[in-house]
Amino acid sequence: MNKHYWTxxxxxxxFLGGLGGGxxxxxxxxxxxxxxxxxxxxxxxxxxxxCLGLGCFFLVFELGQPTVFxxxxxxxxxxxxxxxxxxxxxxxxGFVYWVSCLPWDFVAFLxxxxxxxxxxxxxxxALVMVYTGVLLASLKAHAFWSTPALPVLFTVSALSTxxxxxxxxxxxxxxxxxxxxxxxxxxxSLHEKELIYEALHLIDMVLIGVELLVLxxxxxxxxxxGNAVARAxxxxxxxxxxxxxxxxxxxxxxxxxxxxxxxxxGEAAAAVAPVLVLAGGCLLRFLVVFAxxxxxxxxxxxxxxxLPHHDAEFLTAWKNxxxxx
Amino acid sequence: MxxxxxxxxxxxxIGCQSCSVACRTxxxxxxxxxxxxxxxxxxxxxxPHVHVNYTPLICMHCEKAPCTLCCPTGASQKxxxxxVWIDYKKCMGCKVCVQACPYGARDTSEMSPRLExxxxxxxxxxxxxxxxxxxxPYCVDTCHQKARIFGDLDDPESEVSRIIGSVETVRLMExxxxxxxxxxxxxxxxxx
Numbered sequence: 001m002n003k004h005y006w007t008x009x010x011x012x013x014x015f016l017g018g019l020g021g022g023x024x025x026x027x028x029x030x031x032x033x034x035x036x037x038x039x040x041x042x043x044x045x046x047x048x049x050x051c052l053g054l055g056c057f058f059l060v061f062e063l064g065q066p067t068v069f070x071x072x073x074x075x076x077x078x079x080x081x082x083x084x085x086x087x088x089x090x091x092x093x094g095f096v097y098w099v100s101c102l103p104w105d106f107v108a109f110l111x112x113x114x115x116x117x118x119x120x121x122x123x124x125x126a127l128v129m130v131y132t133g134v135l136l137a138s139l140k141a142h143a144f145w146s147t148p149a150l151p152v153l154f155t156v157s158a159l160s161t162x163x164x165x166x167x168x169x170x171x172x173x174x175x176x177x178x179x180x181x182x183x184x185x186x187x188x189s190l191h192e193k194e195l196i197y198e199a200l201h202l203i204d205m206v207l208i209g210v211e212l213l214v215l216x217x218x219x220x221x222x223x224x225x226g227n228a229v230a231r232a233x234x235x236x237x238x239x240x241x242x243x244x245x246x247x248x249x250x251x252x253x254x255x256x257x258x259x260x261x262x263x264x265x266g267e268a269a270a271a272v273a274p275v276l277v278l279a280g281g282c283l284l285r286f287l288v289v290f291a292x293x294x295x296x297x298x299x300x301x302x303x304x305x306x307l308p309h310h311d312a313e314f315l316t317a318w319k320n321x322x323x324x325x
Numbered sequence: 326m327x328x329x330x331x332x333x334x335x336x337x338x339i340g341c342q343s344c345s346v347a348c349r350t351x352x353x354x355x356x357x358x359x360x361x362x363x364x365x366x367x368x369x370x371x372x373p374h375v376h377v378n379y380t381p382l383i384c385m386h387c388e389k390a391p392c393t394l395c396c397p398t399g400a401s402q403k404x405x406x407x408x409v410w411i412d413y414k415k416c417m418g419c420k421v422c423v424q425a426c427p428y429g430a431r432d433t434s435e436m437s438p439r440l441e442x443x444x445x446x447x448x449x450x451x452x453x454x455x456x457x458x459x460x461x462p463y464c465v466d467t468c469h470q471k472a473r474i475f476g477d478l479d480d481p482e483s484e485v486s487r488i489i490g491s492v493e494t495v496r497l498m499e500x501x502x503x504x505x506x507x508x509x510x511x512x513x514x515x516x517x
Contacts, residue, residue: 005420005433064418064433064442071398071415080397080421140391140501141427294429297380297497299364307359310435318356319436 003304004292009062011289014132015161015282016055017087018154021128022162023048024094028122030196031115038118040193042101043172047165048125049094052087079138083131090124093117129158136288143230144222144291153214153284160207161281164258164274167200201270204277205262212255215284219246233291245287254280327406328506329449330478331465332488333381335512337472340365340379344464344473351450351463355434360384360447361464378512381473383464384409384430384447385497385505392422392431392446400443406477407506408449416443427501449475478506 023044031038060066072084097117100110110117133151140146170193223234237246253276261273308315317323340363348360360383367377386409393401393409400415401422411422422444423431431446450462460466465475476485485508488494494508 005423062419064420064444065416065440067440068398068400068415068417071400071417075399076397078395078397078421080395080419084397135421138395139421139424141425292424295427295498297364297382297428299366299378299380300362300382300429303362303364308356315356315436 002293004290006062006289006292008286009058011286012282013055013058013062014135014154014289015285016051016058017083017132018129018158018285019161019165019278019281020048020052020055021090021125021132022158022160023051023166024090024121024125024162025129025159026162026166026200028118028125030199031118031122034192034196037192037196038097038114039101040170040196041166042098043169044166045094045098045101045121047169048162049091049098052091052094052128056087056091079131079135083128083135086124086127086131090121090128093124094121097121129155129162132158141294142292143225143227143295144233144293145288147218147222147230149214149218150288153211153218154288156207156211156214157281157284160204160211161278163200163204163207164277167197167204167270168274170197170200201262204274205259208255208259208262208277212251212259215250215255229293229295233293237287237291242287242291245283249283250280250287254283326479327477328479329386329407329475330485330489330506330508331383331449331462332474332485332494332508332510334472334474334510335379335381336510336514337470338363338379338381338512339470339472340377341470343467343469344381347463347467348447351453354445355436357436358432358434358445360430360445376512380509382428382430383507384449385428385503385507386449388504388506389502391425391427391501391503395421395425397421404451408451409446410448410451411444411446413443413445418442418444420444427498427503428505 023041027038027041027045027048030041060069063069072081073088075081094117096110097114099107100114100117130151133154136142136145136154137147137150219234219237222230223238225231225234236242258273258276258280261269261276310316314323342363344361345359345363348354352360354360361381363379363381365377365379368375369378370376386407388407390401390403390409393403396402397419398415398417400412400417401409402412403409418433420433423433431444433442433444435442450460450464453460453463461475465473474484474488476483478485478489480486488510489508492510493514494510495514496505496508499505
């Protein structure tokens, strides 16, 4: 039975979670490397918060009984519970950090807390990126997911999309270069922003290269895997029904084209390439989430194929309670 | 200690689906969920040496159940007697247990109302056994071929202990390491 239990809300959630986590990690890393530069990332951090929030919304929206959701924080050691906690911490401290960047006087008391907030948000963001992969990789019933390389692939993709979005939104409002003082007490120059901008492009090029390598290794090696289910999915990606989306959408439009645009340089390329990277990252999550094949007992497929499905007339009647007198 | 297991005698199963119907009746299942399908493999072999293999599937009530480990709300749990069950009030319907089960034993209904889309599964008729400790799961009571045998594996005198100790049995997909508690006597096996 090829019933997909997790569909587009989960794919979007995994994408947005990775993207938000990636942005927060980059904000932290650059704040450490170039002390005080974290404020340039005010807009990217805001977008990261929106992404994480939207991701949480899709996650809760997809639940069968959303009202029970708060139990996640009370019990168990399950992976989803850790994901929920990491997401919450990243959201809360990321938000405090972002508020402290606002150019208003009444939030000035938050400025001393800025460093610790960004550190917590950045670390939890990095863990959220890894968590999106670990969540799927821990489900050993699905041979295509349960490989140690899936968290690596998701993390690299999350970092790549994160740096792409950082490059797009770097230095926007509420960052104000005229009033901005960095940690050393020096007025930050626009030159410094340009340096970070160039660095982000360079990092994204490297990450795209790594992602290409990891993705191709992942799919092509699973295509020769000893596990029949993983082999079937990988074959579907390489030469089957999903091949146009994988080769055309993911590899060419999502990785090779942005790589070429980045290396070509220029204003237009710098605007288009990150968008392609983001679209490619989203497509990757969709492809992976829908690759949820499970090993079947001989005859199981035939049994479920013969059952009536959504559109069968009497099923619709049942759903509309027309069978009740 | 009690450890409930079930033995499926595939030599006796004729694929009549009575157990599926009984289960559906007792548990009042929505139309799109089957707890225990009997799947058919074959016809195998060449005339006159042909046979059809019926495999009754059900929740395996694994010793190391991956569905209880991954449940983020503590709704999926394992009783002391080995029964894996879901507390519907605690289940938020995230479907991670459905994805974690290698046997496809769990399902969520698309026909149930929005706020009742929790995961469902076979519980060895936990409610039925709570009402009457002597009672067996309804599918076992229903099976007119006596192809399903239910009992306590920790009791050396029980029928399941004697069968598992004396006849060749197999378990499905043991390589996942979940230690399933449903033992099958293969249709063409049964010797030791």
